[in-house]
Structures are given as structure tokens and as C-alpha cells.
Amino acid sequence: MKKPDAHRLLDPKIGEKIPRDLAPINLECCSLEARNYFQKFLEHLELEIEGLDHLLQEWIGLAVLGVCQGFSERNLDPELPEHQEVFFLVIEDVKGVFHKISPKAPEDEISSLKRQVFDFGTQWVYYLDWKLYMSTELY
Numbered sequence: 001m002k003k004p005d006a007h008r009l010l011d012p013k014i015g016e017k018i019p020r021d022l023a024p025i026n027l028e029c030c031s032l033e034a035r036n037y038f039q040k041f042l043e044h045l046e047l048e049i050e051g052l053d054h055l056l057q058e059w060i061g062l063a064v065l066g067v068c069q070g071f072s073e074r075n076l077d078p079e080l081p082e083h084q085e086v087f088f089l090v091i092e093d094v095k096g097v098f099h100k101i102s103p104k105a106p107e108d109e110i111s112s113l114k115r116q117v118f119d120f121g122t123q124w125v126y127y128l129d130w131k132l133y134m135s136t137e138l139y
Helices: 006-010 012-016 032-049 054-074 081-098 107-138
Strands: none
Touching (some): 006 081, 006 107, 032 054, 032 081, 054 081, 054 107, 081 107
16 A cells, blocks of 8 residues: 555546535534544644644645544544654645645635545545554565
């Protein structure tokens, strides 16, 4: 399994595959467990995003929510030290590609990107699960 690449968020072919009529990502679309994880991480997140562009703050929030959803789906504890790094890696990745995206993108493209950012956070947890646990079982 390959590590998730934030630069894929810049690939228009990826965004075209996401249906335009999907409901927006928010806390209600996530599991209760993911929402609880997100609430616990929120105070750390606020320090990370303070003073950043509003849309970038939203994207980081969506990516972190995706991470929380991934932890819930994979039945992993986000509070374990070996799992904590994922939050900060995802935040740095999102910050790294955000400024390469046109601020004047159409609304439907922005909506698609938001879903991709959420999915990116989830993919990171799946990668972490594979790297730490599944790959050692297979090899």
C-alpha cells in the first residue's frame, strides 16, 4: 500500500470521479466515535489553524475529521502515541497543497475538493493501519 499523496488533490481527474450531488461533509455524516475523537482533538486543532486562511482552516478541519472517521472505521485508538503523528502529517500535507489550488475555482469544484480532503484524512489512517499492523501480519 502506498502512502497517501496530497498532490493527488490537485489532479482534476480524481475530482471528476466524485458525484457532484453528494451531501457536504460535516460532523453529522460521521460515526459517533469519530465525532468524539474530533471533539477531543479540537483544542489542539485550534492552535494549529489559528490565523490561517478561512478556507484552509475548513480544509484542515475536514482532513482531521477524515482522520477521526478512519480511526473509527479501522477500530484504532487515535490516542496511542504511534497513531498521534497522523494528525500532524495530514495537516502539513493539506497546508502544502492548499496554496497550489486556484482560489477562484467553481463552487462545485471546491465541494469536490472538500470531499477529497476528507477522504485524504481517512486514507492516511488506512495507510497507518497497513504500515503498523497488517503488513507485519502478511510478511
